[in-house]
Amino acid sequence: MTRMMLACSAIISTIFFPWPFTALLALASSPVEPLLPLAVGIFMDTLYYTPSMRMPPFFVIIGAIATIIAFFVRNRIRTGIIKR
Protein backbone atom coordinates (compact mmCIF):
# COMPACT_ATOMS: atom_id res chain seq x y z
CA MET A 1 0.00 0.00 0.00
CA THR A 2 2.82 2.38 0.92
CA ARG A 3 4.59 1.55 -2.34
CA MET A 4 1.44 2.24 -4.32
CA MET A 5 1.05 5.59 -2.54
CA LEU A 6 4.68 6.45 -3.27
CA ALA A 7 4.32 5.63 -6.98
CA CYS A 8 1.03 7.54 -7.32
CA SER A 9 2.20 10.60 -5.39
CA ALA A 10 5.44 10.85 -7.38
CA ILE A 11 3.56 10.72 -10.70
CA ILE A 12 0.84 13.14 -9.58
CA SER A 13 3.34 15.59 -8.12
CA THR A 14 4.77 16.02 -11.63
CA ILE A 15 1.68 18.09 -12.40
CA PHE A 16 0.77 19.48 -8.99
CA PHE A 17 4.09 20.43 -7.41
CA PRO A 18 7.34 22.16 -8.44
CA TRP A 19 9.79 19.83 -10.17
CA PRO A 20 12.46 19.82 -7.40
CA PHE A 21 9.88 18.30 -5.02
CA THR A 22 8.96 15.64 -7.61
CA ALA A 23 12.61 14.81 -8.25
CA LEU A 24 13.29 14.53 -4.52
CA LEU A 25 10.26 12.29 -4.01
CA ALA A 26 11.27 9.99 -6.88
CA LEU A 27 14.86 9.74 -5.69
CA ALA A 28 13.80 9.14 -2.08
CA SER A 29 11.44 6.36 -3.25
CA SER A 30 14.04 4.66 -5.43
CA PRO A 31 15.34 2.25 -2.72
CA VAL A 32 11.87 0.68 -2.43
CA GLU A 33 10.61 1.38 -5.99
CA PRO A 34 13.67 1.36 -8.28
CA LEU A 35 11.75 1.98 -11.51
CA LEU A 36 10.04 5.08 -10.15
CA PRO A 37 12.77 7.64 -11.07
CA LEU A 38 12.69 6.36 -14.66
CA ALA A 39 8.88 6.51 -14.79
CA VAL A 40 8.82 10.03 -13.34
CA GLY A 41 11.62 11.14 -15.69
CA ILE A 42 9.77 9.86 -18.76
CA PHE A 43 6.51 11.43 -17.60
CA MET A 44 8.17 14.76 -16.90
CA ASP A 45 9.82 14.90 -20.32
CA THR A 46 6.61 13.67 -21.98
CA LEU A 47 4.84 16.65 -20.46
CA TYR A 48 7.41 19.38 -20.64
CA TYR A 49 10.30 18.59 -22.99
CA THR A 50 10.53 20.70 -26.13
CA PRO A 51 12.66 19.07 -28.86
CA SER A 52 13.29 22.42 -30.57
CA MET A 53 15.29 23.54 -27.52
CA ARG A 54 18.07 21.22 -28.76
CA MET A 55 18.76 20.09 -25.22
CA PRO A 56 18.86 16.42 -24.23
CA PRO A 57 15.79 15.10 -22.35
CA PHE A 58 17.46 15.74 -19.02
CA PHE A 59 14.94 14.02 -16.74
CA VAL A 60 14.81 10.76 -18.70
CA ILE A 61 18.59 10.53 -18.50
CA ILE A 62 18.73 11.34 -14.78
CA GLY A 63 15.81 8.96 -14.09
CA ALA A 64 17.50 6.13 -15.98
CA ILE A 65 20.78 6.65 -14.11
CA ALA A 66 18.95 6.73 -10.76
CA THR A 67 17.06 3.55 -11.65
CA ILE A 68 20.25 1.69 -12.64
CA ILE A 69 21.95 2.77 -9.40
CA ALA A 70 18.89 1.78 -7.33
CA PHE A 71 18.76 -1.71 -8.93
CA PHE A 72 22.48 -2.19 -8.47
CA VAL A 73 22.41 -1.16 -4.81
CA ARG A 74 19.36 -3.36 -4.08
CA ASN A 75 20.98 -6.39 -5.64
CA ARG A 76 24.27 -5.83 -3.83
CA ILE A 77 22.42 -5.63 -0.52
CA ARG A 78 20.33 -8.70 -1.33
CA THR A 79 23.34 -10.82 -2.30
CA GLY A 80 25.18 -9.83 0.86
CA ILE A 81 25.18 -11.83 4.10
CA ILE A 82 23.24 -9.33 6.17
CA LYS A 83 19.76 -10.52 5.22
CA ARG A 84 20.46 -14.27 5.50
Added chain:
Amino acid sequence: MKKTFLAKRNALLSFTSISWSGFALIIVILLFLVRFFAPNLFWQMLAPVFHGADSLATESHAFFSGFGNNAKLSLQNESLMNENMALANENQALLQKEASLEALLGSSTSGKNMAPEILAGVVARPPEIPYDTLVLAAGARAGVALGQEVFGAGDVPIGIISTVFADFSRATLFSSPGVRIAGWAGPANMPLTITGSGAGTMSATLPRSAGVAVGDTVFGPGPGMLPIGRVIRIDGDSSSPSVTLRITPALDLFSVSWVTVRGASVALLNALSQATSTLP
Protein backbone atom coordinates in the same frame (compact mmCIF):
# COMPACT_ATOMS: atom_id res chain seq x y z
CA MET B 1 16.23 -38.24 -5.26
CA LYS B 2 15.39 -34.75 -4.27
CA LYS B 3 16.61 -32.04 -6.62
CA THR B 4 17.47 -28.57 -5.45
CA PHE B 5 16.63 -25.73 -7.79
CA LEU B 6 18.47 -22.47 -7.35
CA ALA B 7 16.88 -19.34 -8.68
CA LYS B 8 19.00 -17.73 -11.38
CA ARG B 9 19.44 -14.09 -10.56
CA ASN B 10 20.50 -11.16 -12.64
CA ALA B 11 22.98 -8.92 -10.83
CA LEU B 12 21.37 -5.78 -12.18
CA LEU B 13 17.71 -6.60 -12.68
CA SER B 14 15.51 -8.60 -10.39
CA PHE B 15 11.92 -8.98 -11.59
CA THR B 16 10.69 -9.57 -8.05
CA SER B 17 11.37 -5.90 -7.39
CA ILE B 18 9.16 -4.66 -10.22
CA SER B 19 5.83 -3.67 -8.70
CA TRP B 20 3.89 -0.42 -8.59
CA SER B 21 6.72 1.53 -10.19
CA GLY B 22 6.68 -0.99 -13.07
CA PHE B 23 2.97 -0.42 -13.44
CA ALA B 24 3.56 3.37 -13.35
CA LEU B 25 6.26 2.96 -15.99
CA ILE B 26 3.88 1.12 -18.34
CA ILE B 27 1.23 3.85 -17.95
CA VAL B 28 3.83 6.55 -18.52
CA ILE B 29 5.09 4.84 -21.68
CA LEU B 30 1.50 4.62 -22.95
CA LEU B 31 1.07 8.34 -22.24
CA PHE B 32 4.31 9.04 -24.07
CA LEU B 33 3.00 7.15 -27.11
CA VAL B 34 -0.22 9.21 -27.03
CA ARG B 35 1.86 12.39 -26.70
CA PHE B 36 4.06 11.32 -29.62
CA PHE B 37 1.31 10.24 -32.04
CA ALA B 38 -1.55 12.55 -30.95
CA PRO B 39 -0.08 15.56 -29.10
CA ASN B 40 -3.25 17.61 -29.33
CA LEU B 41 -5.36 14.82 -27.81
CA PHE B 42 -2.75 14.39 -25.10
CA TRP B 43 -2.97 18.04 -24.07
CA GLN B 44 -6.77 18.03 -24.29
CA MET B 45 -6.78 15.13 -21.83
CA LEU B 46 -4.32 16.77 -19.45
CA ALA B 47 -5.45 20.42 -19.61
CA PRO B 48 -8.32 19.88 -17.09
CA VAL B 49 -5.84 18.24 -14.71
CA PHE B 50 -3.54 21.26 -14.96
CA HIS B 51 -6.51 23.59 -14.41
CA GLY B 52 -7.39 21.52 -11.33
CA ALA B 53 -3.80 21.91 -10.09
CA ASP B 54 -4.06 25.68 -10.64
CA SER B 55 -7.31 25.89 -8.70
CA LEU B 56 -5.86 23.82 -5.88
CA ALA B 57 -2.80 26.09 -5.71
CA THR B 58 -5.02 29.20 -5.61
CA GLU B 59 -7.28 27.72 -2.91
CA SER B 60 -4.36 26.61 -0.77
CA HIS B 61 -2.69 30.00 -1.15
CA ALA B 62 -5.90 31.72 -0.05
CA PHE B 63 -6.20 29.28 2.88
CA PHE B 64 -2.65 29.82 4.12
CA SER B 65 -2.91 33.59 3.58
CA GLY B 66 -5.72 33.56 6.14
CA PHE B 67 -3.12 32.79 8.82
CA GLY B 68 -1.19 35.96 8.00
CA ASN B 69 -1.21 39.11 10.08
CA ASN B 70 -4.37 40.98 9.06
CA ALA B 71 -3.08 44.41 10.10
CA LYS B 72 0.10 43.91 8.09
CA LEU B 73 -1.86 42.67 5.07
CA SER B 74 -4.21 45.64 5.29
CA LEU B 75 -1.28 48.08 5.32
CA GLN B 76 0.33 46.28 2.39
CA ASN B 77 -2.97 46.37 0.49
CA GLU B 78 -3.33 50.10 1.08
CA SER B 79 0.23 50.74 -0.02
CA LEU B 80 -0.28 48.71 -3.21
CA MET B 81 -3.53 50.54 -3.99
CA ASN B 82 -1.76 53.89 -3.64
CA GLU B 83 1.07 52.69 -5.85
CA ASN B 84 -1.43 51.40 -8.41
CA MET B 85 -3.23 54.75 -8.46
CA ALA B 86 0.05 56.64 -8.93
CA LEU B 87 1.07 54.35 -11.79
CA ALA B 88 -2.36 54.69 -13.44
CA ASN B 89 -2.05 58.49 -13.27
CA GLU B 90 1.47 58.34 -14.69
CA ASN B 91 0.27 56.06 -17.47
CA GLN B 92 -2.56 58.44 -18.28
CA ALA B 93 -0.13 61.36 -18.45
CA LEU B 94 2.20 59.41 -20.74
CA LEU B 95 -0.70 58.46 -23.03
CA GLN B 96 -1.72 62.10 -23.32
CA LYS B 97 1.87 63.09 -24.00
CA GLU B 98 2.09 60.42 -26.72
CA ALA B 99 -1.18 61.63 -28.27
CA SER B 100 0.01 65.24 -28.34
CA LEU B 101 3.37 64.21 -29.82
CA GLU B 102 1.57 62.16 -32.48
CA ALA B 103 -0.62 65.16 -33.27
CA LEU B 104 2.48 67.31 -33.58
CA LEU B 105 4.72 64.91 -35.51
CA GLY B 106 2.19 62.75 -37.29
CA SER B 107 0.78 59.30 -36.55
CA SER B 108 3.06 56.46 -35.51
CA THR B 109 3.95 54.14 -38.37
CA SER B 110 5.17 51.23 -36.28
CA GLY B 111 1.84 49.46 -36.63
CA LYS B 112 2.29 47.91 -33.21
CA ASN B 113 -1.34 48.31 -32.26
CA MET B 114 -2.55 46.95 -35.57
CA ALA B 115 -0.82 43.59 -35.15
CA PRO B 116 -3.43 40.92 -34.34
CA GLU B 117 -3.12 39.72 -30.77
CA ILE B 118 -4.07 36.29 -29.53
CA LEU B 119 -5.00 35.99 -25.88
CA ALA B 120 -3.91 32.62 -24.52
CA GLY B 121 -4.43 31.07 -21.10
CA VAL B 122 -1.41 29.42 -19.48
CA VAL B 123 -1.96 25.70 -18.87
CA ALA B 124 1.39 24.96 -17.23
CA ARG B 125 4.28 27.15 -16.13
CA PRO B 126 7.46 27.03 -14.05
CA PRO B 127 8.23 25.88 -11.40
CA GLU B 128 6.22 22.75 -12.33
CA ILE B 129 7.89 22.90 -15.75
CA PRO B 130 11.63 22.40 -15.33
CA TYR B 131 12.73 23.72 -18.74
CA ASP B 132 11.38 27.29 -18.37
CA THR B 133 8.63 26.91 -20.93
CA LEU B 134 4.92 27.71 -20.87
CA VAL B 135 2.14 25.50 -22.21
CA LEU B 136 -0.53 27.76 -23.72
CA ALA B 137 -4.17 26.94 -24.38
CA ALA B 138 -4.09 28.40 -27.90
CA GLY B 139 -2.70 26.71 -30.96
CA ALA B 140 -2.71 26.76 -34.73
CA ARG B 141 -6.53 26.97 -34.84
CA ALA B 142 -6.40 30.24 -32.88
CA GLY B 143 -3.73 31.59 -35.25
CA VAL B 144 -0.61 30.92 -33.18
CA ALA B 145 2.46 30.35 -35.36
CA LEU B 146 6.03 29.30 -34.72
CA GLY B 147 8.37 32.16 -33.79
CA GLN B 148 5.69 34.56 -32.56
CA GLU B 149 6.44 36.71 -29.52
CA VAL B 150 4.78 36.04 -26.20
CA PHE B 151 3.96 39.01 -23.98
CA GLY B 152 2.84 39.06 -20.37
CA ALA B 153 0.78 41.67 -18.54
CA GLY B 154 2.01 45.20 -19.25
CA ASP B 155 3.38 44.20 -22.67
CA VAL B 156 6.45 42.58 -21.17
CA PRO B 157 8.08 40.22 -23.70
CA ILE B 158 8.72 36.87 -22.01
CA GLY B 159 9.47 34.38 -24.78
CA ILE B 160 8.72 32.98 -28.20
CA ILE B 161 6.49 30.21 -29.51
CA SER B 162 8.62 27.10 -30.05
CA THR B 163 6.03 24.35 -30.64
CA VAL B 164 2.52 24.60 -32.04
CA PHE B 165 -0.25 21.97 -31.86
CA ALA B 166 -3.82 22.36 -33.10
CA ASP B 167 -5.25 23.71 -29.82
CA PHE B 168 -2.14 24.16 -27.70
CA SER B 169 1.31 25.65 -28.07
CA ARG B 170 4.50 25.83 -26.12
CA ALA B 171 6.47 29.03 -25.49
CA THR B 172 10.16 28.97 -24.66
CA LEU B 173 10.91 31.69 -22.14
CA PHE B 174 13.91 33.98 -22.47
CA SER B 175 15.04 32.61 -19.12
CA SER B 176 15.24 29.07 -20.51
CA PRO B 177 18.79 27.66 -20.26
CA GLY B 178 20.72 28.16 -23.49
CA VAL B 179 18.45 30.84 -24.96
CA ARG B 180 20.27 34.01 -25.92
CA ILE B 181 18.77 37.30 -27.02
CA ALA B 182 20.20 40.69 -27.80
CA GLY B 183 19.24 43.58 -25.56
CA TRP B 184 20.55 46.65 -23.85
CA ALA B 185 20.81 48.10 -20.35
CA GLY B 186 22.04 51.03 -18.35
CA PRO B 187 21.88 54.80 -18.80
CA ALA B 188 24.06 54.60 -21.92
CA ASN B 189 21.88 51.85 -23.47
CA MET B 190 24.80 49.45 -23.52
CA PRO B 191 24.14 46.56 -25.94
CA LEU B 192 24.47 43.10 -24.37
CA THR B 193 23.69 39.45 -25.00
CA ILE B 194 21.19 38.15 -22.45
CA THR B 195 21.48 34.44 -21.65
CA GLY B 196 18.80 32.36 -19.99
CA SER B 197 19.98 30.85 -16.71
CA GLY B 198 16.90 28.78 -15.84
CA ALA B 199 14.51 29.12 -12.88
CA GLY B 200 13.12 32.34 -14.36
CA THR B 201 16.40 34.24 -14.31
CA MET B 202 18.79 35.60 -16.95
CA SER B 203 22.36 36.81 -17.00
CA ALA B 204 24.62 38.93 -19.18
CA THR B 205 28.32 39.74 -19.30
CA LEU B 206 29.46 43.31 -19.75
CA PRO B 207 32.70 45.30 -19.44
CA ARG B 208 33.09 46.77 -15.95
CA SER B 209 33.30 50.24 -17.47
CA ALA B 210 29.76 50.00 -18.92
CA GLY B 211 28.33 51.68 -15.84
CA VAL B 212 25.35 49.38 -15.35
CA ALA B 213 24.13 49.39 -11.74
CA VAL B 214 21.84 47.24 -9.62
CA GLY B 215 18.21 48.21 -10.27
CA ASP B 216 18.76 49.23 -13.90
CA THR B 217 16.11 48.08 -16.34
CA VAL B 218 17.11 45.65 -19.08
CA PHE B 219 15.41 46.06 -22.44
CA GLY B 220 14.86 43.45 -25.10
CA PRO B 221 14.64 43.79 -28.86
CA GLY B 222 11.32 44.66 -30.45
CA PRO B 223 9.15 47.67 -31.20
CA GLY B 224 9.87 50.48 -28.75
CA MET B 225 11.55 50.14 -25.39
CA LEU B 226 10.40 46.79 -24.11
CA PRO B 227 11.55 46.14 -20.54
CA ILE B 228 12.26 42.45 -20.00
CA GLY B 229 13.85 42.55 -16.57
CA ARG B 230 15.87 44.29 -13.92
CA VAL B 231 19.46 43.90 -12.72
CA ILE B 232 19.34 42.50 -9.19
CA ARG B 233 23.00 41.64 -8.65
CA ILE B 234 26.36 42.27 -10.28
CA ASP B 235 28.96 39.54 -9.89
CA GLY B 236 32.62 39.86 -10.77
CA ASP B 237 36.10 39.84 -9.38
CA SER B 238 37.45 43.34 -8.81
CA SER B 239 40.53 42.45 -10.88
CA SER B 240 38.41 41.20 -13.81
CA PRO B 241 37.63 43.62 -16.67
CA SER B 242 34.11 42.20 -17.06
CA VAL B 243 31.13 41.71 -14.75
CA THR B 244 28.14 39.38 -14.88
CA LEU B 245 24.70 40.89 -14.47
CA ARG B 246 22.03 38.76 -12.77
CA ILE B 247 18.66 39.70 -14.20
CA THR B 248 15.16 38.87 -12.96
CA PRO B 249 12.22 39.15 -15.36
CA ALA B 250 9.96 42.19 -15.15
CA LEU B 251 7.06 39.77 -14.67
CA ASP B 252 6.65 36.97 -12.15
CA LEU B 253 6.81 33.97 -14.46
CA PHE B 254 5.74 31.59 -11.70
CA SER B 255 2.28 33.11 -11.45
CA VAL B 256 1.53 34.21 -15.00
CA SER B 257 -1.98 33.01 -15.91
CA TRP B 258 -2.50 34.54 -19.35
CA VAL B 259 -0.33 35.92 -22.14
CA THR B 260 -0.78 37.59 -25.50
CA VAL B 261 0.82 36.20 -28.62
CA ARG B 262 1.47 38.34 -31.64
CA GLY B 263 3.55 38.49 -34.77
CA ALA B 264 7.27 38.43 -34.21
CA SER B 265 9.00 41.70 -34.79
CA VAL B 266 11.76 41.81 -37.38
CA ALA B 267 14.22 43.02 -34.76
CA LEU B 268 13.51 40.14 -32.41
CA LEU B 269 13.58 37.56 -35.16
CA ASN B 270 16.92 38.86 -36.40
CA ALA B 271 18.32 38.91 -32.89
CA LEU B 272 17.10 35.39 -32.19
CA SER B 273 18.30 33.93 -35.45
CA GLN B 274 21.77 35.14 -34.67
CA ALA B 275 21.86 34.16 -31.09
CA THR B 276 19.45 31.44 -30.02
CA SER B 277 18.78 27.87 -30.77
CA THR B 278 15.07 28.18 -30.16
CA LEU B 279 14.03 28.88 -33.71
CA PRO B 280 13.65 25.98 -36.13
